[in-house]
Amino acid sequence: MHKDISQSIHKLDAHARMQGKAQYVGDIDIKGMLHAITLRSPIAKGIIKAIHYPPLPSGYTIIDYRDIPGKNFVKMIFEDWKIFAEDTVEHIGEPIALIVGEDKRVLYDIHDKIICDIQPLEPLFSYQKSVIDYQFTKGNPDPVFKQAKKIIKETYETGYQEQAYIEPQGFIGYPETAEKVTLIGSVQCLYYVKNAVVSALDTHPDNVRVIQAAVGGAFGGKEEYPSLIACQLAIAIRKTQKPIKLIFEREEDMSVTTKRHPSKTTMEAAIDADNNIVGIRAKVALDGGAYIGLSGVVLSRALIAVTNAYTIKHLAVSGDVFKTNTVPNGAFRGFGAPQMIFAIEMFMHHLAKQLNQDPYSFRMQYLAKQGDQTSTSGLFRDPIIMPKMIQKATEMAQFHDKVKAYKTMPNRGIGMSYFLHGCGFTGSGESTHINAQVKLRKDDHDHVYILVAAVDMGQGAKTTLIKIVSHTLEIPIEQVHFDYPDTDDVPDSGPTVASRTAMIVGGLVNQAALEMKSLWQSKTPLEVIKRYKQPEWIVWDEKTFQGDAYPAYSWGVNIVEVEVSPITYQVNIIGIWSVYDVGKALDETIVLGQADGGTAQGVAYGYLEVMVHEQGQLKQKNMTDYIIPTAVDMAPTQTHLYDNPFALGPYGAKGAGELTLVGGAPAVAMAIEMAIKKPIKKIPATPEYIMELMHDDDH
Amino acid sequence: MMTIKFMLNGTEQTIKTDPSRRLLDVLRKDFNLKGSKEGCGEGECGACAILLDGHITNSCCLPLASVHKRSIMTIEGYAKTARFDVLSNSFAEAGAVQCGICTPGMILAAESLLNQNPAPTDAQIRIGISGNLCRCTGYNMIVKAIQSAAKRGEGLW
Ligand code: FES
Numbered sequence: 001m002h003k004d005i006s007q008s009i010h011k012l013d014a015h016a017r018m019q020g021k022a023q024y025v026g027d028i029d030i031k032g033m034l035h036a037i038t039l040r041s042p043i044a045k046g047i048i049k050a051i052h053y054p055p056l057p058s059g060y061t062i063i064d065y066r067d068i069p070g071k072n073f074v075k076m077i078f079e080d081w082k083i084f085a086e087d088t089v090e091h092i093g094e095p096i097a098l099i100v101g102e103d104k105r106v107l108y109d110i111h112d113k114i115i116c117d118i119q120p121l122e123p124l125f126s127y128q129k130s131v132i133d134y135q136f137t138k139g140n141p142d143p144v145f146k147q148a149k150k151i152i153k154e155t156y157e158t159g160y161q162e163q164a165y166i167e168p169q170g171f172i173g174y175p176e177t178a179e180k181v182t183l184i185g186s187v188q189c190l191y192y193v194k195n196a197v198v199s200a201l202d203t204h205p206d207n208v209r210v211i212q213a214a215v216g217g218a219f220g221g222k223e224e225y226p227s228l229i230a231c232q233l234a235i236a237i238r239k240t241q242k243p244i245k246l247i248f249e250r251e252e253d254m255s256v257t258t259k260r261h262p263s264k265t266t267m268e269a270a271i272d273a274d275n276n277i278v279g280i281r282a283k284v285a286l287d288g289g290a291y292i293g294l295s296g297v298v299l300s301r302a303l304i305a306v307t308n309a310y311t312i313k314h315l316a317v318s319g320d321v322f323k324t325n326t327v328p329n330g331a332f333r334g335f336g337a338p339q340m341i342f343a344i345e346m347f348m349h350h351l352a353k354q355l356n357q358d359p360y361s362f363r364m365q366y367l368a369k370q371g372d373q374t375s376t377s378g379l380f381r382d383p384i385i386m387p388k389m390i391q392k393a394t395e396m397a398q399f400h401d402k403v404k405a406y407k408t409m410p411n412r413g414i415g416m417s418y419f420l421h422g423c424g425f426t427g428s429g430e431s432t433h434i435n436a437q438v439k440l441r442k443d444d445h446d447h448v449y450i451l452v453a454a455v456d457m458g459q460g461a462k463t464t465l466i467k468i469v470s471h472t473l474e475i476p477i478e479q480v481h482f483d484y485p486d487t488d489d490v491p492d493s494g495p496t497v498a499s500r501t502a503m504i505v506g507g508l509v510n511q512a513a514l515e516m517k518s519l520w521q522s523k524t525p526l527e528v529i530k531r532y533k534q535p536e537w538i539v540w541d542e543k544t545f546q547g548d549a550y551p552a553y554s555w556g557v558n559i560v561e562v563e564v565s566p567i568t569y570q571v572n573i574i575g576i577w578s579v580y581d582v583g584k585a586l587d588e589t590i591v592l593g594q595a596d597g598g599t600a601q602g603v604a605y606g607y608l609e610v611m612v613h614e615q616g617q618l619k620q621k622n623m624t625d626y627i628i629p630t631a632v633d634m635a636p637t638q639t640h641l642y643d644n645p646f647a648l649g650p651y652g653a654k655g656a657g658e659l660t661l662v663g664g665a666p667a668v669a670m671a672i673e674m675a676i677k678k679p680i681k682k683i684p685a686t687p688e689y690i691m692e693l694m695h696d697d698d699h
Numbered sequence: 700m701m702t703i704k705f706m707l708n709g710t711e712q713t714i715k716t717d718p719s720r721r722l723l724d725v726l727r728k729d730f731n732l733k734g735s736k737e738g739c740g741e742g743e744c745g746a747c748a749i750l751l752d753g754h755i756t757n758s759c760c761l762p763l764a765s766v767h768k769r770s771i772m773t774i775e776g777y778a779k780t781a782r783f784d785v786l787s788n789s790f791a792e793a794g795a796v797q798c799g800i801c802t803p804g805m806i807l808a809a810e811s812l813l814n815q816n817p818a819p820t821d822a823q824i825r826i827g828i829s830g831n832l833c834r835c836t837g838y839n840m841i842v843k844a845i846q847s848a849a850k851r852g853e854g855l856w
């Protein structure tokens with residue numbers, strides 16, 4: 001019991017999953033259930049004149065906006081995202097109706113006979129129509145830019161990234177009573193779904209129950225999108241009073257669900273006479289797609305990450321979310337930070353080169369230190385151990401020797417990124433929007449049940465939370481339970497997002513366990529509830545972006561080594577080395593697994609994963625077209641974790657889920673840059689892009 | 700309709716059905732074997748993989764007619780073997796299971812590989828599982844798990 005909590009145990013659900021026994025939503029069938037398929041807009045923008053439905057066989061039903069008892073919006077932040085298209089369509093694939101019935105072949109047959117009379121309008125694909133704009137400053141940027149000896153400016157672009165969870169989205173639901181609907185699905189955020197469905201059905205919260213099925217990967221893709229299909233399905237269940245299953249096929253999933261926002265970021269640096277950076281101006285454009293959804297929150301995280309792991313005294317930061325007639329973009333592990341961190345890391349690297357300095361020692365000088373001001377004039381309160389981490393990473397990778405060797409050796413390169421990730425919700429989100437609550441229940445056999453809405457989507461939440469309770473109560477793991485959460489049973493501990501599960505939910509669970517320990521009476525049932533209280537020292541002004549945007553930061557270093565074929569410009573990953581500070585690993589193997597998987601996604605974002613649209617139609621439709629890494633594409637990774645406990649985290653833990661993704665792209669881009677001796681300003685750095693850069697040379 | 704006979708997890712089965720149905724659907728619907736998952740439905744991800752006469756094969760691309768008189772092993776059948784015990788313990792210890800949707804297919808791919816090559820190098824393991832996509836793990840821990848199973852299970856393959 002006095003073991004170090006980091007010591008790994010077998011993940012508690014691993015054996016069931018290996019035997020194929022875990023029940024994902026696709027594995028659940030209910031007697032007498034119907035199926036649903038979706039009728040979607042074939043065009044990017046238009047006015048719906050009429051939808052002509054064929055006569056329906058008995059037992060088959062159409063569900064559209066006219067069937068919605070409540071408001072026709074997916075309840076999120078803004079009232080802009082429709083459950084079903086009503087008078088207009090804003091993107092290809094926008095849902096118009098569900099077709100519901102027993103036999104899928106009949107459903108497809110009905111689908112093909114429906115005639116959509118939609119008058120096309122001119123769609124918008126460029127960054128023209130800003131729907132959200134934020135800006136903030138730090139210090140006094142204007143005079144600094146006026147007095148600068150020179151100003152260096154660069155623009156960086158990033159593409160779409162698709163979450164590509166292996167299990168597509170889906171829900172199954174049934175009427176529990178004439179009033180009450182129960183939905184079981186592949187979700188990250190049970191209460192987001194519940195609240196959205198309550199609003200769509202315009203009903204009492206007791207009439208909506210949401211249960212998590214085993215989740216086959218999520219990565220942010222199952223943060224807000226499931227609310228949309230849950231609303232549609234709940235409306236259909238209400239109307240038909242039958243169990244219904246709605247599971248996406250891969251092509252449908254890939255063409256209509258949210259992606260990582262493409263971005264374009266312009267960075268300017270004010271340089272003084274001694275070649276120091278004295279100020280930075282940044283302007284970020286995110287492609288929001290047709291509806292805002294969570295794009296505003298993504299934008300704020302991007303903007304706040306403007307100086308990444310560096311301290312720059314004077315900043316002017318602004319950004320927009322642009323509406324385009326494309327699939328709405330949304331949450332994806334990293335949530336705006338990967339775009340910004342790519343831009344700032346490359347910019348710092350390029351500045352050094354333009355100022356004839358060694359990029360790595362140049363960048364080191366600006367690394368944030370404890371006591372420095374953050375980009376939003378908050379405080380880095382806790383110890384920062386980046387120098388030690390960089391030292392370790394460079395030793396592991398034999399970085400300096402390779403940098404020297406590759407100066408003369410063609411086609412080989414190595415790159416290193418530094419980065420941080422703010423843990424938990426941005427700003428005051430945790431206290432004003434979420435207000436998390438957790439419950440621990442002990443029965444008369446002294447078994448303890450963790451009642452939280454946190455979802456284990458593979459990241460190990462179940463094992464980690466059980467370990468916390470078992471350690472704190474000093475009882476065996478087998479005596480602690482954490483089942484798939486059910487909103488009829490668990491309080492709203494908030495969504496499973498923003499690297500908050502270990503730190504915030506785990507922290508509350510630990511507090512509850514401590515209280516339970518002090519009240520413990522053997523064989524007596526007991527319940528303890530804990531509610532989140534924002535530490536008083538966290539002050540945040542949402543309007544001006546001033547103060548502490550996050551209670552804590554996790555830190556990382558990635559090194560990536562590549563070989564670039566001089567003939568095909570194919571990039572081959574040779575090795576990946578990482579060092580992370582996540583406070584304290586609640587289970588070492590689990591955190592290392594997050595590191596491996598996150599880094600693979602981050603690196604692949606930088607060079608491999610291509611998604612583009614043509615006139616609003618995504619060109620990559622399935623796993624054949626949208627390439628994610630195979631075991632052959634990924635090189636062996638070596639990862640080292642340093643303990644740097646955070647006083648308020650359970651056992652010192654900070655966030656670990658997203659951190660591991662955000663630094664991959666700049667590291668691989670810098671490596672490619674070294675191999676081809678051309679600056680990379682756009683990701684993914686595909687062979688076509690590299691060829692373009694090499695070709696430019698000839699002129 | 701056609702009568703199709705095959706061995707399924709060691710038992711002979713005869714079924715009368717449309718021979719163009721996908722093996723994946725038949726396994727899941729007619730035999731209630733849901734350990735084979737559908738990730739893409741087009742032969743790219745390996746979540747639906749089974750062993751067909753001992754070789755890793757995607758069941759989403761296999762019309763039932765093509766398994767006539769052949770032998771199929773799904774994860775449910777394989778989970779009862781000593782080899783599975785070795786592989787699954789190595790997977791759990793290495794941390795090779797995250798969301799688990801790819802894992803049954805991955806374990807069968809490992810079996811197929813070790814069956815042909817009981818002492819693979821890391822590079823051979825990577826090639827051996829390259830038909831199975833995993834979005835969670837970055838593969839590192841899966842490679843380690845298979846390597847350690849090969850050592851621990853010496854003589855089993
Ligand atoms: S579902 Fe068969 S290969 Fe993906």
Ligand code: FES
Nearest residue numbers: 798801833834835
């Ligand atoms: S563990 Fe999730 S896809 Fe492999």
